[in-house]
Every structure is written in C-alpha cells, then in structure tokens.
Amino acid sequence: AQSVSQHNHHVILSEAASLELGCNYSYGGTVNLFWYVQYPGQHLQLLLKYFSGDPLVKGIKGFEAEFIKSKFSFNLRKPSVQWSDTAEYFCAVNARGRTNFGNEKLTFGTGTRLTIIP
Amino acid sequence: DAGITQSPRYKITETGRQVTLMCHQTWSHSYMFWYRQDLGHGLRLIYYSAAADITDKGEVPDGYVVSRSKTENFPLTLESATRSQTSVYFCASSTSGRWVREQFFGPGTRLTVL
Numbered sequence: 147a148q149s150v151s152q153h154n155h156h157v158i159l160s161e162a163a164s165l166e167l168g169c170n171y172s173y174g175g176t177v178n179l180f181w182y183v184q185y186p187g188q189h190l191q192l193l194l195k196y197f198s199g200d201p202l203v204k205g206i207k208g209f210e211a212e213f214i215k216s217k218f219s220f221n222l223r224k225p226s227v228q229w230s231d232t233a234e235y236f237c238a239v240n241a242r243g244r245t246n247f248g249n250e251k252l253t254f255g256t257g258t259r260l261t262i263i264p
Numbered sequence: 265d266a267g268i269t270q271s272p273r274y275k276i277t278e279t280g281r282q283v284t285l286m287c288h289q290t291w292s293h294s295y296m297f298w299y300r301q302d303l304g305h306g307l308r309l310i311y312y313s314a315a316a317d318i319t320d321k322g323e324v325p326d327g328y329v330v331s332r333s334k335t336e337n338f339p340l341t342l343e344s345a346t347r348s349q350t351s352v353y354f355c356a357s358s359t360s361g362r363w364v365r366e367q368f369f370g371p372g373t374r375l376t377v378l
Contacts, residue, residue, distance in 0.1 A: 152306075180366065189354065190307075190369040236306060250295050250314070250358060251322065252367060256306035 148173035148241045152255035159227055160263050167222040167258050169211075169237030176242040179220040180252065181211055184234045193235070196220065207231070232262045267291070270355050270370040278378050283342045285373050287355030295358045296338040297367060298322075298330065300351040307354065313338055345377045 151170045159165060171177060181193040194205025201213040211222045220237060238252040268289040277283050287296065298310040299322075309322030311330040319330050327349060329341045338357075342349055352374050356367040 182369075189371045190356075192366045195366055251297075251309060251312060253309075254299075254307040256304060 148177070148239050148253050150237055150239050150253050150255035152235075152237055152258050154258045155256070156259045156261070158261045158263065161229055162226050165222070165224040165227045165231070165260070167235055167237075167260070169220045169222065169255060171218050171220065171237075171239040171253075173218075173239065173241050178240040178242060179211075179213060180238040180240075181205065181209070181220070181222050182236045182238060182254075184236065184257075186233065190236065193222070227260075227262050229262045229264045232260060234259050268355060268357055268368055268370040270353075270373050272373060273371065274374050276376045276378065277345050279346060280344050283345050283375065285340045285342075285353055285355075285375070287338045287340070287370060289336055289338075289355075289357045289368075289370075291357065291359075291368070292335060293357035293359050293368075294335070295367075296332065297356040297358075298328070298338070298340045299354045299356065300324065300349075301354060301372075302351050310340065310353075342375075345375075347377050349375065350377045351375060 149172045153168050179196040182190040183193045184190045193209050194203050196203045196213045204210045209224050213220050234257045236257045237255040271286045294315050297312040299307040301307050308324045313319040313332045316335050332338050352372050354372045355370040358367045
C-alpha cells in the first residue's frame with residue numbers, strides 16, 4: 147500500500163518569502179499526485195494535480211509542484227507567499243492499477259500548517 | 265449547483281448513542297468517500313463506495329457503518345459513539361473512470377462525543 151510523508155508539520159513565513167513544502171510517497175508503480183489546501187474553517191480544495199506529462203504542474207493561486215520520479219517526491223512551491231495563503235496543505239497520492247475498483251482511493255499525508263506573517 | 269453537502273455541520277452527542285452523518289451530492293458522481301480528520305493524522309479514509317450498493321472499508325472502519333441505496337446519498341452511522349470518534353468528518357465524491365480524478369469535498373461535520 148502507498149504512504150505519503152509530509153515532513154514539515156508547521157511552517158512560518160513572512161509575506162513575500164518563497165515557499166517549498168515537501169511531499170514524499172512510497173509506491174513503486176505509477177501514481178497520480180495531488181495537493182489540496184484547507185483554509186481555516188473550510189473544506190479541502192484542490193490546488194493542483196499530476197497525472198502524466200510535464201512533471202512541473204501549475205495550479206491555482208500561483209502554486210506549482212514538481213514531480214521527481216527518482217526521488218518519489220512532489221514538492222509544492224510558490225515564489226512569493228501572501229497572508230491569504232495561511233492554511234493547511236495536504237499532499238495525496240493515488241496508485242494506478244489495472245483494475246478499476248480499489249484504485250480510486252487517495253492516501254493523504256498528515257498535512258503541513260502554513261502560517262504567513264504580514 | 266449545490267455540489268456536495270453534509271448535515272449536520274455540528275453535532276454533540278453522548279457516548280453510546282447512535283449518530284448518523286448525512287452526505288448528499290448533486291453531480292451523480294459514482295464514487296463517494298468518508299474521511300475523518302484528526303490533528304497529527306491528516307485525513308484517514310473510513311469507508312468508500314464505487315456505486316449504489318457497493319461499499320468497502322477504508323483505513324479506519326471500526327465502529328462505523330455505511331450504506332448507499334441511492335447514488336447521491338452516502339450516510340455514515342456511528343452505531344455506538346465513543347469519545348475517540350470525536351473528529352471532523354468529511355465526505356467526498358469523484359467521477360468514475362480507470363484512473364482516479366480529483367475528489368470534491370463537502371464542508372465537513374464537526375462531531376463531539378461527550
């Protein structure tokens with residue numbers, strides 16, 4: 147079974163700083179990768195996703211992520227954060243398989259809480 | 265477009281009581297999921313369903329029961345609530361297909377078991 151590690155539990159940055167949140171997964175096969183964001187008091191929303199093709203994926207609100215297959219990583223980046231980026235960020239992975247049922251599950255990391263100081 | 269809704273949004277109950285959390289989606293998505301969110305654990309899958317009358321256990325199914333008689337509804341029942349089931353519960357749905365698509369999440373239900 148796949149697993150996802152987010153080593154940064156809480157990150158505190160000043161506005162305009164650059165951001166990189168780590169995400170590593172363990173699974174030997176082909177994967178779909180996701181980053182979700184949860185703003186305070188709200189539900190999870192999709193930031194970006196990777197299925198195939200260009201390993202550098204751009205999402206909403208200026209976020210991007212790079213899939214590095216050799217490192218089993220899918221780190222989230224943003225060149226200049228804003229106070230409104232304060233939220234919890236979750237990396238998730240889905241392992242592709244040959245069957246339809248059972249591969250639709252997402253495995254989530256434990257999340258990284260991001261606090262942006264104005 | 266209502267999307268995916270959950271009710272109630274907040275619930276306080278006592279140990280031993282039965283509680284049902286409702287989830288309703290208007291997209292006709294085949295797949296539906298129940299997660300619980302706890303500090304330090306992220307989101308953990310409780311149960312999921314590929315279609316009406318097809319359900320399967322996730323990572324933490326003990327103490328929970330689900331049913332899916334209609335595509336749009338996926339209720340989660342705590343048969344005899346325990347304090348350890350105090351959590352925020354999220355329902356999600358996604359389209360069918362060979363590879364998973366993104367999951368769309370509901371607003372969550374905050375459950376407190378006293």
